[in-house]
Every structure is written in structure tokens, then in C-alpha cells.
Amino acid sequence: MTEEVDTSQFNADELQPPAWLDADFIEQALSSYEKVPLQVTDLKITPATAQGDHYASVMFRTVAEYTTAKGKFSKALIVKTMPEQEGHKKDILSESHIFETEILMYSKALPEFERILREAGDNTKLYVPCVYHSLEPRKVMIFEDLVPLGYTVIRDRPATKEELEKVFSKLAKWHAVSMKVINEKPDFLKEFKYGMWDTSAFLSDPMVTTGVPCFLEMLDKVPELTKYKPYFEKIKENYLQRISEIMLGYRSNPQANVYYVLCHGDFHIRNMMFKNNKETGAFEDVMLVDFQVSNVCPITIDLTYSIYMLMESKERCDLGRDFINYYFSVLVDTLKKVGFKGEMPTQSGLWDQIRAHKYYDFFLMTSFLTIILAIKTNSLKLTDVLLDPETKQKSYFLDAYLNDVKKLLPKFEEMGYFKNL
The missing domain is CATH 3.10.450 (Nuclear Transport Factor 2; Chain: A,)
Structure with a gap:
């Protein structure tokens, strides 16, 4: 019933x-x-x-x-x-590999990652049990529900520092183990090659293609930001191609100096569930969910995404420095524990790669940040922002968005993001 x-x-x-x-x-x-x-x-x-x-x-x-x-x-x-x-959701997902990818995550990658962690004495739980999965006659997965176990999605408040550190700790452990697997058994993860950037329906969707035009219109109407318009005019024709080269680089043209991992791919606050002790209220755990676009790509992808889709304004406008440095400390510690035999990543190397992938910052700021802030502030409905051009343009004038952009653009300028576009 x-x-x-x-x-x-x-x-x-x-x-x-x-x-x-x-x-x-x-x-x-x-x-x-x-x-x-x-x-x-x-x-x-x-x-x-x-x-x-x-x-x-x-x-x-x-x-x-x-x-x-x-x-x-x-x-x-x-x-x-x-x-x-029938509709936008079905159209944009029809040619994707999201269910094939998520089934592989639950049946192959995540169990192996947990096994490696257990052997190193780390009992971190990376995923919830999958009860059932199939691709035929229909694509479906069934999981144990985390809600009765005390897990909830955060909707009505920002995540705390303690909660986010636990989130980044789990991500760092996952990334570290995937680096070990890529180094020792690269073929084990060869099937994880389908992120959203491999999907023509995603790349041609207005959610992606109209971001910079809407952003440019906003820059035109906000006097203190108009000076940044030439930079985005300059990149508007090729920035998606630049991002695609980064996203698909491991499979098409791997670079020796890039840290590759199996990334989550959609690392935002609604794709994680938090658990507090029923008696004391003390925070206990977080569980990552929704691995539909997980794929092997640069380590920067989940981290940069988290700046715009997970962090709050204060951390975002400092490009997540404290949380990313904390993440890095757990990453290196875990690599040592699991016996990683490759070249150990460095903190300066990580930040060099984040800066080198600045086009992903540009994309997330101009296309996705408006969406997550509209949801967080309960200002606009997700479907309206995605499907109605007028509502989408309104999202670029939300106070929360303008406040962040007024801090981010000078930060980009300070870090040299607008040089050599």
C-alpha cells in the first residue's frame, strides 16, 4: 500500500x-x-x-x-x-551509466576499499549494505534504510566543523585506498570511467550551457563586479572543453604529476547522512551515499566540488583551505597505513593542482552554486531553477549568491586565476 x-x-x-x-x-x-x-x-x-x-x-x-x-x-x-x-530528468539520464556505476561501487569497489582498510586496522564504514540490484528488466537498487538507525540528512542548518571533518576524513580514506589500488592494480577500477562529463545530454543541458551567460548578465547589472566581465567573456566559448579535458584526462591523456583517485563525483551535503547519539545528542558518524557518477579522475574534483556544494560561505570564500588541509593530513596518514608504494603526494602539490584546475571553480561558481544556495535558503524550487529560464536568472541575484561572488572574484584575482586564460 x-x-x-x-x-x-x-x-x-x-x-x-x-x-x-x-x-x-x-x-x-x-x-x-x-x-x-x-x-x-x-x-x-x-x-x-x-x-x-x-x-x-x-x-x-x-x-x-x-x-x-x-x-x-x-x-x-x-x-x-x-x-x-517523461521529462527533463529522464532525458538527461537516459544515456548515462549511473546505475551500472553505482552497482559496481557497492558490489566491487567499496567492499575492496573496506577490506584494505580493515587489513590496516581501520574499521571505517564507507557504505550502507545493498540488499538488491539489477539492470534488467529495469534498473533498480535496494538499500537498508539508514533513518531507523538514527541517520538524517541535514536540511535546516549548516554542518558543524566536527561533522565536516568526519566527512573529509572518510573521503580522504576512500581516496587514499583508491590511490593504492590505482598504483598496484590499475585495471581493477577501469570500469569507473563514466562521470557526468562523459554524457552529451549533460553537457548540452541548459543547467550547464546557460551558467556563464546568466553570470555575465548578472555582472552587467552589479556595478562593483562589472570589471570581471571581460574574463568570463574570454572563457565562455572554451571553458567546458577545458573542464572535459581535466575530467577525462586519466583515460585519454594521464599526467605523471596529477593525483588520480576514484572520486565520489557529487560530493554535496544532501549526499551524506549524519548520525547523533539518541541519548546524548553527540555526533557519531556520517555515511556517504549516492555513488552514481563515481569515476577515476583528478583528486581535485571532489575537493573543489565540496567548496561550492558542501561548505558554508566563510570556508568557501577562503577556497576551503582549512578543511582541505585537514583532509590532506588524513590522506597521507592513510596512505602510510595501507602501505602505498607510489610517490607520496605533497600538500603544496595538491594546492598546485587545485589552482591548475581553476576552470572547474569557474564552472561551479557560475552554474551550480546558485542551485545549492537556492535550495539551502529555501528561496527557489530546484525544478524551477533547472527548467525555467526566468527563475534561473533570478537565482543569480540572490543575496547569498551575490555575497559569495563578491568575495570569490577578488580571491580568484589574488590567486592569479585570471592570468593566462
């Missing part, structure tokens, strides 16, 4: 589950996972996430009551599938 819910806070395509998502389907999936015959006696289905939490899939929360020879049980699950409704 579908439980009655307040529909206003959810994505429209998650209000009605598909016909195939029924008790029989969950029964088969659970029977295989539990490795015992069972019968689902009741199934409640609701939307899994709020508007703005995600875009590249359709998700439902299910609670299955079932019986086995040992008695009655209940299990909360998250069902993730491809969009079936």
Missing part, C-alpha cells in the same frame, strides 16, 4: 510508486538477501527524499512486514530506480 503523506515537500515523480514495486517484488529481493524463504504481509511506500535532496534517480522509502519460519520481522528499505515519467 502507499502511505498518505504531505505531497508538497516531495518530488512529483516520487509521489506514486511504479506498478512493479509491490509486495511480490520486495519479497523476492528480501528472500534472496536474507537467504531464507519469507512472505511479505504488509508493505508501506512513501517518497524517500525531500525536494532538492537529489535529482539523478527516483527514490522510495518502504517498510516491509514479513514472516519467516523464525517469526515476524520488519525491515525499512530505500528503493532507487530510474525515472519513468
